[in-house]
Amino acid sequence: xxxxxxxxxxxxxxxxxxxxxxxxxxxxxxxxxxxxxxxxxxxxxxxxxxxxxxxxxxxxxxxxxxxxxxxxxxxxxxxxxxxxxxxxxxxxxxxxxxxxxxxxxxxxxxxxxxxxxxxxxxxxxxxxxxxxxxxxxxxxxxxxxxxxxxxxxxxxxxxxxxxxxxxxxxxxxxxxxxxxxxxxxxxxxxxxxxxxxxxxxxxxxxxxxxxxxxxxxxxxxxxxxxxxxxxxxxxxxxxxxxxxxxxxxxxxxxxxxxxxxxxxxxxxxxxxxxxxxxxxxxxxxxxxxxxxxxxxxxxxxxxxxxxxxxxxxxxxxxxxxxxxxxxxxxxxxxxxxxxxxxxxxxxxxxxxxxxxxxxxxxxxxxxxxxxxxxxxxxxxxxxxxxxxxxxxxxxxxxxxxxxxxxxxxxxxxxxxxxxxxxxxxxxxxxxxxxxxxxxxxxxxxxxxxxxxxxxxxxxxxxxxxxxxxxxxxxxxxxxxxxxxxxxxxxxxxxxxxxxxxxxxxxxxxxxxxxxxxxxxxxxxxxxxxxxxxxxxxxxxxxxxxxxxxxxxxxxxxxxxxxxxxxxxxxxxxxxxxxxxxxxxxxxxxxxxxxxxxxxxxxxx
Amino acid sequence: xxxxxxxxxxxxxxxxxxxxxxxxxxxxxxxxxxxxxxxxxxxxxxxxxxxxxxxxxxxxxxxxxxxxxxxxxxxxxxxxxxxxxxxxxxxxxxxxxxxxxxxxxxxxxxxxxxxxxxxxxxxxxxxxxxxxxxxxxxxxxxxxxxxxxxxxxxxxxxxxxxxxxxxxxxxxxxxxxxxxxxxxxxxxxxxxxxxxxxxxxxxxxxxxxxxxxxxxxxxxxxxxxxxxxxxxxxxxxxxxxxxxxxxxxxxxxxxxxxx
Numbered sequence: 001x002x003x004x005x006x007x008x009x010x011x012x013x014x015x016x017x018x019x020x021x022x023x024x025x026x027x028x029x030x031x032x033x034x035x036x037x038x039x040x041x042x043x044x045x046x047x048x049x050x051x052x053x054x055x056x057x058x059x060x061x062x063x064x065x066x067x068x069x070x071x072x073x074x075x076x077x078x079x080x081x082x083x084x085x086x087x088x089x090x091x092x093x094x095x096x097x098x099x100x101x102x103x104x105x106x107x108x109x110x111x112x113x114x115x116x117x118x119x120x121x122x123x124x125x126x127x128x129x130x131x132x133x134x135x136x137x138x139x140x141x142x143x144x145x146x147x148x149x150x151x152x153x154x155x156x157x158x159x160x161x162x163x164x165x166x167x168x169x170x171x172x173x174x175x176x177x178x179x180x181x182x183x184x185x186x187x188x189x190x191x192x193x194x195x196x197x198x199x200x201x202x203x204x205x206x207x208x209x210x211x212x213x214x215x216x217x218x219x220x221x222x223x224x225x226x227x228x229x230x231x232x233x234x235x236x237x238x239x240x241x242x243x244x245x246x247x248x249x250x251x252x253x254x255x256x257x258x259x260x261x262x263x264x265x266x267x268x269x270x271x272x273x274x275x276x277x278x279x280x281x282x283x284x285x286x287x288x289x290x291x292x293x294x295x296x297x298x299x300x301x302x303x304x305x306x307x308x309x310x311x312x313x314x315x316x317x318x319x320x321x322x323x324x325x326x327x328x329x330x331x332x333x334x335x336x337x338x339x340x341x342x343x344x345x346x347x348x349x350x351x352x353x354x355x356x357x358x359x360x361x362x363x364x365x366x367x368x369x370x371x372x373x374x375x376x377x378x379x380x381x382x383x384x385x386x387x388x389x390x391x392x393x394x395x396x397x398x399x400x401x402x403x404x405x406x407x408x409x410x411x412x413x414x415x416x417x418x419x420x421x422x423x424x425x426x427x428x429x430x431x432x433x434x435x436x437x438x439x440x441x442x443x444x445x446x447x448x449x450x451x452x453x454x455x456x457x458x459x460x461x462x463x464x465x466x467x468x469x470x471x472x473x474x475x476x477x478x479x480x481x482x483x484x485x486x487x488x489x490x491x492x493x494x495x496x497x498x499x500x501x502x503x504x505x506x507x508x509x510x511x512x513x514x515x516x517x518x519x520x521x522x523x524x525x526x527x528x529x530x531x532x533x534x535x536x537x538x539x540x541x542x543x544x545x546x547x548x549x550x551x552x553x554x555x556x557x558x559x560x561x562x563x564x565x566x567x568x569x570x571x572x573x574x575x576x577x578x579x580x581x582x583x584x585x586x587x588x589x590x591x592x593x594x595x596x597x598x599x600x601x602x603x604x
Numbered sequence: 605x606x607x608x609x610x611x612x613x614x615x616x617x618x619x620x621x622x623x624x625x626x627x628x629x630x631x632x633x634x635x636x637x638x639x640x641x642x643x644x645x646x647x648x649x650x651x652x653x654x655x656x657x658x659x660x661x662x663x664x665x666x667x668x669x670x671x672x673x674x675x676x677x678x679x680x681x682x683x684x685x686x687x688x689x690x691x692x693x694x695x696x697x698x699x700x701x702x703x704x705x706x707x708x709x710x711x712x713x714x715x716x717x718x719x720x721x722x723x724x725x726x727x728x729x730x731x732x733x734x735x736x737x738x739x740x741x742x743x744x745x746x747x748x749x750x751x752x753x754x755x756x757x758x759x760x761x762x763x764x765x766x767x768x769x770x771x772x773x774x775x776x777x778x779x780x781x782x783x784x785x786x787x788x789x790x791x792x793x794x795x796x797x798x799x800x801x802x803x804x805x806x807x808x809x810x811x812x813x814x815x816x817x818x819x820x821x822x823x824x825x826x827x828x829x830x831x832x833x834x835x836x837x838x839x840x841x842x843x844x845x846x847x848x849x850x851x852x853x854x855x856x857x858x859x860x861x862x863x
Contacts, residue, residue: 005752041654042712043749044662099730105785107745114732132742138661139745149712150720157712181701209655244633249660355659358678359635469645513650516617517702520649551749 004449005186008442009035009154010435011428012175012190013163014217017045018137018194018420019400019427021144022097026428027194028151033437035188036148037156037177039212043145046198046210047420050137051253051351052121053129054101054421055414056094060115062126062298067091069125072599077123077309078379078408079549079562082506084592085386086406090415090422097421098130106133106143120258123412125283126298134253134351140417159186161216163452163524163577164193164224164396165444172224172395174440176452180522183515185453189442191435194389194427195221195382195398200234200533202526204375204484205476206249208240208504214526215533221382222532223577228392228570229404230380231533232391232540235411235550236485238313240374242331247359249374252334252352254413255370257306259293259348261336263317264368265325271332272305275316280308311410311549314373318485323370331372337365373485377416379407379550380540383569388430389423395434399427405567409549419510458509459524465510466521475502475530477488483538488554492542499535499562503578506531528578539584540568565589611639613651615692617702623691624648625638630681637665637676642706650786652703658828660816663750667704673752673814695755711751714771717799718778723787737786744781744825746817747774753811753821759804770801773811773821780825783832793836802826802833 011027013020016038027034030222038045057070070091075082098116102108108130109117118127132139132582148155176187197217201209223227230356257263265271276284284305285291291304306313317332327333335384336345342365346353349364356362356369381404382391389397400420407415459465506528511521540551547553566586573583609630612623626643637655644651655665658677665676670684670691684690698706723731753773759766771779779796782788796802809822819825 040656041664044656044664046656048662048748049657049659099726102731103723103726105723105782107733107741110733110735112739114734115730132745135661135746138748142745142747146715146718146720149715152716164781181705181707210658210662232851246631246634246638247658271629353663358660359680360633467645467649469649473645511649514702517652517705518650519644519652523649 004453005184006409007035007186007188008192009033009188011035011192011194011431012037012188013194013196014175015045015196015198015400015402016042016155017047017196017198017400018140018144018417019072019424020045021141021148022421022424023194023196023399023428023431024153025144025147025151026425027432028153030432033431035154035190037159037161037188039158039160041157042155043141045141046213047137047141047417049208049210050140050417051134051251052258053119053131053136053414054094054098054140054417055121055124055128055412056098056130056418057091057100057126057128057274058095058116058118058130060111061118065128067328068599070094070128071596073124074412075408075600077412077527078168078410079559081233081548081567081589082408083386083405083590084596085590086423088596089386089426090419092189093422094418097418097425101140101143101421104143104147106139107140107561120256120307121413122254122257122307122313124228124414127595129258129414131255133347134255134349136417149315156186160522160525161220162456164220166224166393167443170394171438171442172393174444176227176449178456183516183518183521187444189444191438191442192395192397192431194431195396195402196427197401197402197422199378199401200530200537201375201378203475203479203530203534204482206240207375208237208251208331209375214530216526216529217398217535218378218381219529219532219578221391221393221396221398221402222536222570222572222582223575223580224396225393225572225575226396227383228381228536228566229383230550231411231536231570232544232568233379233409233549234375234537235310235377235379236314237376238317238373239334239371240376241360242327242370242372243329244360250355250359250376252369252371253349254310256334256336256349256352259336260339261306261334262304262339262593263313264333264335265320265375265448266327267325270306271320271325272308272313272316275312275319276305276308278310282310290543302405309410309412314341314485315552317371326413327370327536329370331370333368334371335368337367342366377401377411379409379411380404380537385430386431387426389427390430390434395438397427397431397434399423409551413589456525459511459521460515462508462510465508466505467536468509468511468520468527471502471505471509471527472523472530475534478502479534483534483541486552486554487541492538495538496535499531499538503531532578535582536570539570539582542583543586607687609639610689611643612689612707613640613643613704613727615651615703616700621700625689632717634681635677636669636681638692639681639690640676640692652701652705654705661748663748663816666695666750666752666755670697673755675750675816678816692841695751697757697761698751698844708751710767711749711754711772713860714775715778717771718775718782719790719792719795721782721785721788722790724789733786740784740824741781742820744777746819747777749774750816752814752816756814758808758810758811759801766801766804769799770804773805773826775800776802776805776829777819777821777825780813780829783829793833796829797833802829
């Protein structure tokens, strides 16, 4: 269209983390014109922060590991709310995806016989995480980035997508965005669009997520007519830094516990022994001695309770702190200094050593860390077909954190990086198939494009108005205090009221300065998605009147078997963008086939 | 901790600019990026600054703090001279976009010129590599692409004209990593000598000094690469060997032709 920079592709991928890059590689290998559009520079996406590893049942350490065991661990970790087919594909295909990375140049840590080393992690029965020290995400994103660059995939960096557009047949046909370095608008038309925009954590005050995690893809999918599921399922990682305040929420890898670290309260007690749920009792150690034997040999003892799934550990820490047994800065202690040698710690956990030394002045080889729960990961997201990652709207696909279903009510550590690879590839295949079969040139309605750009620029027109940073700050307070790790009905109702007020304030934002690299304006354009997604989480949390996985209701502390049979689906039947009404509908979960059901009946 | 801090932040664009002073109350445990964020949230919402992880893992927030290239997210305020103004400026080697944000696209262009990793076909049961054989490569792959080594490299910091034919320290470690990869079959030595300008580096180690990942760029990557390139270009025995014996490594062009 006139007056706006436009580009035409077959497949447009929005987001350049692990899932997006893997999807783009697939589409490009198919010979399709492929673009990647991302809010930051290439290689800076949130995948870079993943630490512990990629979960894949390669069986390099424990040959008895296989996809069935990984599948079962994943489903149990997700409290059986998962899309079983996604969990199955994930467990089956993850080993191939890891080996593929190696063929593209990744250098994973090795076993003595030269194969890929695997480490223990919470909720995984066997040592299963392929890793590079505690910087696995960096290795993964660099490998995919370098592969994508070598294939000449076009990357549009520091480009924020505002909205998706459909053609008259309801197929997604375009994405409208702007270049952050210039503030100029840009239009991407395409035959298929892959959302790989990551998570939503930046709506909470204490989060491990970067500024980018504003739920853009979740919101844009909803606005264009796709369904979201399980939006109440937000993961609070049990171990974030709690001090200094300026880094509160920054992640401390689960690898610390996988490599021998233990959680202690202010009395020096290894408290996780008191919090083993019946579902995990049969396979969890009962004494320190038994737990310690397990690290050496998994057949010599049962798993330490410190390595229960993340939701269990996060809730337990929360309870200890509330009971007055917390650390000086409101967390608990994570101790590896008294359990492993300084050399071992520095070799296995170099980033953690560095992070605590530089930011908190704490030497983790000599003293314990203070840790507490931090908003970390969104299990819920765009409802997709398990095999193709197609959303409910034709032409739209989603993979990675923005997609829902794979992890159910709680994600196991290490399953995120493998999710990105398995479903990034599948989304690339699904989008390529769709693009190849799509007839006609994608069309756009010029007036819609104009309306979107005008709306984005409105804040520059107001002389006086709200500072976007103030609105963001108040959103953080709302979500942290009312839609946090422990929720209640009245607080969720209050959150909805506050979100209404925040939405009104967002309509009155005022921005000063130029359009060129203006962070205040950039935040103003992120806020609509943050508010939509925060509303979805709150609505979902209100409907799920039980406690399951990452979602804990103080007024309904137990799991309800009936609610375990449904996913809550959110949609915007009447459209309307950030102003539109969001409908919540319970729908039955996909029924597990008998052969997979049998896996849960075996004794272990 | 009740004292105020004064931060001088460079504001401007490609046409020019100047330092602007901001005075804020000090807060415990803050890094420079926290202060920048507080300035954005209050006095100057349009203050341009690039950042992502705020944990020293993504390499986005490089700047020159009191004249030294550092990551803003890993520079604690309490480790800077007490009671003195803190001066924050953009990296000098790259064109300014606005305020603290520079145009680092030069680096992404250089990356495109690196011939890709090219392993042989996997043997039965997959590739095997020993930990000791990949440790050097892993050291180089710790790079977070903050581009501070590029920023301080004299070859391009003061000589814009060198940019078209100089890859810079970040990419010398990339080349070194590939050259030392146990499975790689590509040969990039001639490319390094000519297009990548390895010979222009005069080993002042400025890059190594600023690396936030403490990668020994000069000692472990650049010097060994220089030796390899020299060996392949000027060693008569090696020259004769290449003539007589089948070479193990291909040139990029040959590798491309071989698929």
